[in-house]
Amino acid sequence: MEKVKITIDGVQIEVPKNYTVLEAAKLLNKVIPTFCYHEKLPIFGGCRMCLVYDKKWNDTIIACGTYVYDGMEIETMNDRVFDDRKFILEMLFTRHPLDCPTCDKAGECDLQNWGTYYGPQINVLPLTPYDKIREEEDWQSKYFEFVSNRCVLCLKCVSVCEHVVGANTLFQEERGFEILISPDKKPMDSESSCEMCGLCVDVCPVGAILFKPFEHWTRAWLLKEKVTYCGMCSMQCPVAIDYDDKKQKIYRIRSTADLMVCSGAYLGYDIFEKNRLKEGLHNNTQIPKISAIQKLSKVINENPLKTALILSPYCTNESIENALALAEKTGMKVSSTITLDLIPAITGFEEETGSEYVLPSENDIKRSKKIIVIGDDIANTQPVLSYIFKDNYELGQIVPPKDKEIYFVGKEIDTLEKYSPTHISAETEDDLLEKVENLENLIPEIDEDTVIVYSTSTLKGENAYKIGKLLGKIKNSTKAETLIIPVERNAYGLMNRMEKFYYLPDIFEKIEKGEIENLILIGEDISLHFTEDKLNEIFLKLKNSAVITPFNDGLALSTNIAIGSSLWAEEDGTVEGFRGLKQIRKALKNVEEEKDILKKIIDSVKLIPEALKNEEDIALNFYNYPHFEKQEIKLWDFGYFSTRSDNLMNWKMQKTIKSEEF
């Protein structure tokens, strides 16, 4: 890109020709106030707050919407700029109701901050608070509220809904001063195309769009912020957790400037409170955690070789390492739910390509021209992944990027409908395999610029192995990038660490034969993959069963021993997912971490010498098991956590009641 020389506040700087003044000033760390500008959104230039002074034009210009030219001389702050910005703020304040004492944005509000900086504000028009009342707009939603009075008409919410999420839910009604933001259909929760990502709330510079469950409970400045990676799915989106340190309570989870969050984190922040198992349970009676751990280690010590350990792909790497050390010490048989879907697919893929599977990066998807989604609707299983299909605004981009060609091979399109993909229908699993086999005939020109996305929640067992092989074949012949993405947070971490493991239905068969008497579960993933009748049958056959789970209302009730553990915002550690190996940090500190519980179990069990000698080869044969249950993943389904969230379940109920009516 051609470079131009410009001067900002006397400092000469060389920037590419397609940069705006604001982006160039940002390189020099100049603070320019903005309302309608966001680096991930296209230029709007509506608020006029970012005025700077151009010496050659002898006038003030907007920094966010003016491109640099050679020899440009800019002053970001002088008396004229200050007066102009102050005037803009005065105009905004003529209609702003100044209800900051009850507004939930107070403390993190751009208008409040800049109003104080360029203050004091004097009312230039003889308007009283009674005159400032604008027409109201009721969104009829349980989660989002629009307060028309506070709106500064930056239309960032409409832009973020269109350009980042792609859901196109929000629209502007009326024009000029009378602009109202409105969803496409009302009531918003059940009828509209809203994905409940909450990005409109996060980008709003004032308190015009509010998140209702957060409203009125606290004030922004009383909360502590912890930036970490979300643990609801494998996307590892950067999120900020706002929590009260004294009460150890999470009030909300919101996106960072990356604008990546979905309903899982935004609505599902309430899983940390409800139905938590803080201590231990023994045959449904509450006992202290330490005695539950002693009981569990007694069970292991009695018969370690007839014990199986089922790991959860939601654990952090540290607790997986501890669990594997425990299995090594005692000779327990290890398995996990990822042996049903992820490992067969990856094994098939690697057998076919002959090399190790490498995940394509975010940039690979952004750069691609064609996307083929196979199996489950990826916008349901990984909502944030579908934002990347659309989002292409990069620094200094003048022309809006072209939309990608999107193909969908699968049963029915649900949320991905927002991109209107070309639908290749595949009703049954065999049909899907057949379609994937003939993919190159069905879809023209699959080349390096194509990304094939497959969610592992689609197929299990033998079919998963088959589709892995087919994807490997396509990779060999077309060099297309293949993204095999699991739903679970740390499935890749678990896969990379687990060396000797059993196929999960093998464990079940061994239980039925009586070769395994004790079953230790970490997490409750097993309940999502098998039918309930089968699980009950298995639990009846077992002598002892134990579960390490954060909740007291699921498998904790059907097992003998249950030990309370931590959720994703309560543990430190590393996880491997779409964005690679990432360090996560905990916000709440009052819950004992899973890795520490496992460490305690390791310390209290005996070393079994036979376990070290045991070098039995495990033959992995991925076959179809008749008791698999296919989970229909919708926008509100996030592993076994989402059923504990009131917000997500209420939303699900509203949506399903609506669909039953028709």
Place this chain on the structure above:
Amino acid sequence: MVKVRYVERPTLSTVEKIFFIDFVYGLKTTIRNFFRKTITTIYPKEKLVPPKRFRGTHAHRAKDGNEPPSFVVLAKFMEIHDYESRCVACYMCQQACPMPTLFKIEAEQLPNGKKRVTTFDMNLLNCLYCGLCVDACPVDCIIMTDEFENAGERRNQCVIHKDDMTERGISFDRRRGNEPDRIWIDDKAREKLWGQIEWT
């Protein structure tokens, strides 16, 4: 080192030594005040009424129709009945306070989406009666009254709550609401009391 300065004692004449002239001279003020009217009060039996702007125990003004215009904007977000505390739980008093932990303020969201203040406690053991919370209040809710007898036998007696603060606020307004906020006396009366200021 500390230096000690010695002052020479005045030498007295024989007459002065015999008749304690200095002693009688010193008693002059005492004798004069002895016949004056007393200015102290016998505290538990007699009590003075402090001026209206006295910074005594805190109180909450109630929603009684005399709210400032800023309250009208906020009232539609709030669930406040008549003659209840008009606090909107904006936490501004806590922000302004030099000892913020003496406040315990909590609010909740009602099912109809409105805000209701559930807790407003002040631990007056930590309070230094600076009055910054009164200045910070956007709805003229928290005030300081003329009540000053807030000593207690136990620590919990020194914590005031939302309800008793509202009661105190209502009674304060009833007693002294009509008084002028500040008593000005003219310059001549002031000169008579405290003398004249001499500017250079």
